[in-house]
Amino acid sequence: MGGSIEVTGLSKTYGRQNIWHDVTLTLPPGEITAMMGPSGTGKSVFLKSLIGLVQPEEGQVLVDGVDMVSVPESHKLELRKKFGILFQDGALFGSMSVYDNVAFPLREHTRLKEPQVRDVVMEKLDMVGLVGQEHKLPGEISGGMKKRAGLARSLVTDPEIILIDEPDSGLDPVRTSNLAQLLIEVNAATDATMLVVTHNIELARTLPDNIGMLYRRELVMFGPREAFLITDHPVVSQFMSGDPDGPIGMSEETDHRRSEAFDYSGGYPDAGMFHSGARAIEVVPRQLQPRSGAVRPSAERHRERVASGRAPLYVADDEESDQARPIARPSLPVRSLTATGSLFALALDTLRNLFRRPFRAGETLEQFWFVVSVSWVPAILISIPLGAVIALQLGTLTTQLGAQSFTGAASVLAIVQQAAPMVTTLVIAGAGGAAICAELGSRTIRDEIAAMRVMGLNPVHRLVVPRTLACVGAAVLLNGLVSVVGVLGGYFFNVMLQGGTPGAYLSSFTALAQIADLWIGEIKAVIFGFIAAVVACYRGLNTAPGPKGVGDSVNQSVVVTFLLLFFVNSVLTALYLTLVPMKGA
Numbered sequence: 001m002g003g004s005i006e007v008t009g010l011s012k013t014y015g016r017q018n019i020w021h022d023v024t025l026t027l028p029p030g031e032i033t034a035m036m037g038p039s040g041t042g043k044s045v046f047l048k049s050l051i052g053l054v055q056p057e058e059g060q061v062l063v064d065g066v067d068m069v070s071v072p073e074s075h076k077l078e079l080r081k082k083f084g085i086l087f088q089d090g091a092l093f094g095s096m097s098v099y100d101n102v103a104f105p106l107r108e109h110t111r112l113k114e115p116q117v118r119d120v121v122m123e124k125l126d127m128v129g130l131v132g133q134e135h136k137l138p139g140e141i142s143g144g145m146k147k148r149a150g151l152a153r154s155l156v157t158d159p160e161i162i163l164i165d166e167p168d169s170g171l172d173p174v175r176t177s178n179l180a181q182l183l184i185e186v187n188a189a190t191d192a193t194m195l196v197v198t199h200n201i202e203l204a205r206t207l208p209d210n211i212g213m214l215y216r217r218e219l220v221m222f223g224p225r226e227a228f229l230i231t232d233h234p235v236v237s238q239f240m241s242g243d244p245d246g247p248i249g250m251s252e253e254t255d256h257r258r259s260e261a262f263d264y265s266g267g268y269p270d271a272g273m274f275h276s277g278a279r280a281i282e283v284v285p286r287q288l289q290p291r292s293g294a295v296r297p298s299a300e301r302h303r304e305r306v307a308s309g310r311a312p313l314y315v316a317d318d319e320e321s322d323q324a325r326p327i328a329r330p331s332l333p334v335r336s337l338t339a340t341g342s343l344f345a346l347a348l349d350t351l352r353n354l355f356r357r358p359f360r361a362g363e364t365l366e367q368f369w370f371v372v373s374v375s376w377v378p379a380i381l382i383s384i385p386l387g388a389v390i391a392l393q394l395g396t397l398t399t400q401l402g403a404q405s406f407t408g409a410a411s412v413l414a415i416v417q418q419a420a421p422m423v424t425t426l427v428i429a430g431a432g433g434a435a436i437c438a439e440l441g442s443r444t445i446r447d448e449i450a451a452m453r454v455m456g457l458n459p460v461h462r463l464v465v466p467r468t469l470a471c472v473g474a475a476v477l478l479n480g481l482v483s484v485v486g487v488l489g490g491y492f493f494n495v496m497l498q499g500g501t502p503g504a505y506l507s508s509f510t511a512l513a514q515i516a517d518l519w520i521g522e523i524k525a526v527i528f529g530f531i532a533a534v535v536a537c538y539r540g541l542n543t544a545p546g547p548k549g550v551g552d553s554v555n556q557s558v559v560v561t562f563l564l565l566f567f568v569n570s571v572l573t574a575l576y577l578t579l580v581p582m583k584g585a
């Protein structure tokens with residue numbers, strides 16, 4: 001029998017937006033449940049909170065007795081292996097073929113040999129009608145096909161709990177019916193617990209054993225399909241009939257006014273009360289049955305629960321439903337501290353995962369090449385004028401002080417210790433970091449990262465570590481390059497324009513500088529490269545929905561990196577000057 005999920009007092013907010021509060025329900029093991037509700041009522045957020053992809057502020061989600069809300073992330077990764085999930089647009093990995101996407105969980109989590117993997121993958125692809133399309137990339141197939149490929153991937157490990165977000169979006173009515181039929185066959189064959197989030201009334205009327213509805217920040221009704229469909233509840237009956245007249249309008253904001261104006265004189269049905277008889281026969285259609293003739297064990301259990309009165313219909317209290325909940329939003333300092341703490345936690349997690357096997361050499365090299373290729377030209381173009389300006393300024397100053405022979409040492413130290421690591425990392429953050437943040441942000445809003453987490457994979461190990469090593473490697477390499485170009489630029493301007501002598505420029509450097517002065521530049525490059533990468537990855541992985549969310553993340557990642565770099569540079573410089581004695585001092 002499938003896994004059990006018991007939700008108690010669950011509440012979720014985003015900023016000032018209360019998504020839903022105090023949601024309590026149980027998904028009966030092995031049964032199919034549909035969650036309905038107008039757009040934007042938080043159905044997808046609810047589904048993600050069951051699997052620990054969204055962190056609710058209050059409440060519990062017991063998955064086979066373990067609370068998904070409070071267990072540590074490492075335990076969540078294990079618990080998620082019980083789940084299969086189909087995200088709204090399939091959440092396929094864009095760089096892999098349909099075949100590799102479906103094979104991915106098997107290759108990661110089982111010891112099956114490639115021929116066995118092939119058998120399972122082809123069986124699931126056949127089930128969803130995608131045989132012949134397996135070599136295509138996700139970008140080359142339609143939205144409906146992506147959805148079916150996502151379903152095949154979610155079924156490939158025979159999960160105990162299957163979560164499906166809007167299976168019908170992007171599908172025509174015939175394919176929607178076929179998909180519904182497929183889901184009932186899967187349930188009959190596996191007895192998995194299933195939750196289907198949908199707007200599709202026909203699907204909700206014929207597929208599930210139980211139905212729930214979210215509306216205006218709460219669960220308005222939840223219970224057996226046969227009780228839910230015959231209710232007189234104004235919100236539920238309007239939604240199920242698709243009637244434009246009623247408390248539900250164009251948006252939740254205006255619904256508040258419509259709701260006040262609506263005549264509720266018919267009253268609400270009593271919780272736990274079943275309406276039966278002629279009306280039930282009229283409005284409750286026959287539930288879909290497996291074509292194979294198999295008997296669904298969960299359907300039998302459901303009938304027993306209903307007959308014995310152990311499946312009451314929950315109806316929210318009308319008084320409660322119209323009350324706006326005050327949202328205790330943390331103050332700005334608290335939110336800033338929380339974000340800083342999370343960034344710091346990601347940095348530590350990245351360091352921990354550096355030593356985890358397998359080492360992803362291919363992706364690290366690919367990212368390294370990418371960061372170097374977008375950064376080296378701007379880095380050099382900036383370093384030439386910067387070296388010149390530093391040499392000219394210091395040359396003028398040392399001449400005024402009568403110490404012109406020390407121009408070389410001053411310029412080289414300024415370039416190697418300060419300018420080169422800063423320039424390198426600002427360019428890496430602006431070019432490479434911004435691209436990394438945009439890439440991870442797009443993958444986040446397409447639910448690719450969530451899909452990875454569901455498959456029990458750690459995005460820090462898979463994505464953040466290779467990108468961090470790439471940025472650190474690129475920073476060290478480019479720092480050397482920028483230093484050389486900057487020093488040559490300084491030399492050229494000092495010797496050609498300020499009348500300095502080549503011998504004095506170099507000998508002053510050896511007289512005043514020491515090997516530690518060169519090391520500090522490279523150490524700074526390592527630290528700054530690490531900061532640029534972790535900030536970019538952090539913002540990318542915590543992107544808000546939509547293209548605007550990605551844009552905001554990129555912007556914040558660049559600004560935050562710049563601020564951190566200047567701060568950390570001043571601390572490192574002060575430490576170096578305090579701890580390392582100057583040559584000749």
Ligand SMILES: Nc1ncnc2c1ncn2[C@@H]1O[C@H](COP(=O)(O)OP(=O)(O)OP(=O)(O)O)[C@@H](O)[C@H]1O
Nearest residue numbers: 014019038039040041042043044045046543544545
């Ligand atoms: N990561 C996030 N950050 C901020 N707000 C979010 C985030 N994810 C979801 N939301 C907000 O939560 C609300 C509910 O979104 P959700 O996608 O769950 O709605 P839905 O009921 O599934 O809608 P639809 O049926 O249109 O898909 C929306 O207003 C959305 O903007």
